[in-house]
Amino acid sequence: MRAHAAMEEAPKRGAVAMNLLIVDDEETTRELCLAVAHQAGLNATAVASAEEALEVAELSAVDIVLTDLKLPKAGGLELLRTLRELHPQTAVIVLTQYGSIDSAIEATKQGALDYVTKPFRIEELRTRLEKAIHEVDLRQENRLLRDQLTNGQPGFGKLIGLSPKMQRVYKTIEKVSGHEYPVLILGESGTGKELVARSLHMLGSRKEGPFVPVDCSSLVPTLIESELFGYVKGAFTGAMQSKVGLLEAANGGTVFLDEIGDMPTDLQARLLRALQEKEIKPVGSTERRKINVRIIAATNRDLEAAIRAGTFRQDLYFRLNVVQVKLPPLRDRKTDIPLLVTSFLEKYSPVDEPVRAISADTMQRLMAYDWPGNVRELENCIERAVAMSSGPMIHTADLPSNLQYSTSERAPQRDELLPLEELERRAILRTLRETNGDKLSAARMLGIGKTTLYRKLKQYKLERAEEA
């Protein structure tokens, strides 16, 4: 109970908790800083040298570095300079000895956000860290707003949507695009995973390099290996010439491993090795070649469940899952539908006869529908409606048949296969209609308890169904 209460108390800072890296050669200081950082709601890691610090910064998303100025080899000032150069978005706080105010001032001149003098009181360090969190948060938000303003886009790059859920996605993209570590993008089909991957590539330092998408689900398992790693002449029947693999072809750029959850486990092991060693060995070759690629992976599967089921390797998951971008399904951000519709109307309507409007009735249907195929389904729907429409306005008749009726009134067609949840939802709705909204009788007719019915009504957001 107590542990639970303590967890509840930890400050929540949106989807992405901030990462703090502590650099100090004294173990007691590291321990103390770690404890304070956790209190302040930060994800914290501690290392003993500037060299280790740079390694961590290279591999993970560090928002704030708290470093001692006196370190064994390269000192804190040198670390600060390198960080300013390689990771300019990382904020740095320096720890200085009592009485050495000059070095603190020097650090601030070189771009340190703040300094704390040793020995410090716990309360003081905590306040400084909280101030830094606030500052970094503001900076990230400002960058985002500035980009949205300068682009004049109702979203971020090619991603459309202003809902809080999408803003959180943009913030993560913004935050990680300047780094090199892997990103794992999760989301249902059609939620924009590939768009996010492309944005990450275009915003990062590798934008001049290639962006190479690899669809792990469409490649024949026996071919994935040679596609990814390449092969040499004579490696197998039909290998008349050697071929460069996709991992090597993406040198200097980004490899987008799409549907990574569909990759066979033995290949997962080879991929992991290639990522760890930053080298590949083409099929049929004994020679190892260096690769220099950034990895972005995506899947619509639940990888943690796949790990439990033994179809996805946990070590590869850890490797890929340094930063996660979770894309919300469209039904969870319906306020973005009008913006998306407007942009798709512009995209698909002919220049000489633009379709500019959509009837209120039609918009209502679009808002009521659940979009299992997410943005892709909406985009297809608008493209089709534009083609069907005979004037500057889209009407309900221009919609595909499954959208001509709102979901609740729609009768299931014969032989139509529906997900169990949808069947259940419809059964509940129909029964409630039959009982004129009497939940007790409805529960009895459905053969479930009243509390179960209430739970399901809530789950399917049907609490007001009886009034409808």
Ligand SMILES: Nc1ncnc2c1ncn2[C@@H]1O[C@H](COP(=O)(O)OP(=O)(O)OP(=O)(O)O)[C@@H](O)[C@H]1O
């Ligand atoms: N936020 C968005 N704004 C504008 N267009 C979007 C957005 N999200 C997705 N789209 C469009 O929807 C379509 C599907 O997007 P994308 O291919 O990125 O989805 P996905 O998540 O990779 O889907 P799948 O899992 O099926 O591969 C594309 O045409 C894309 O341009």
Ligand SMILES: [Mg+2]
């Ligand atoms: Mg995709």
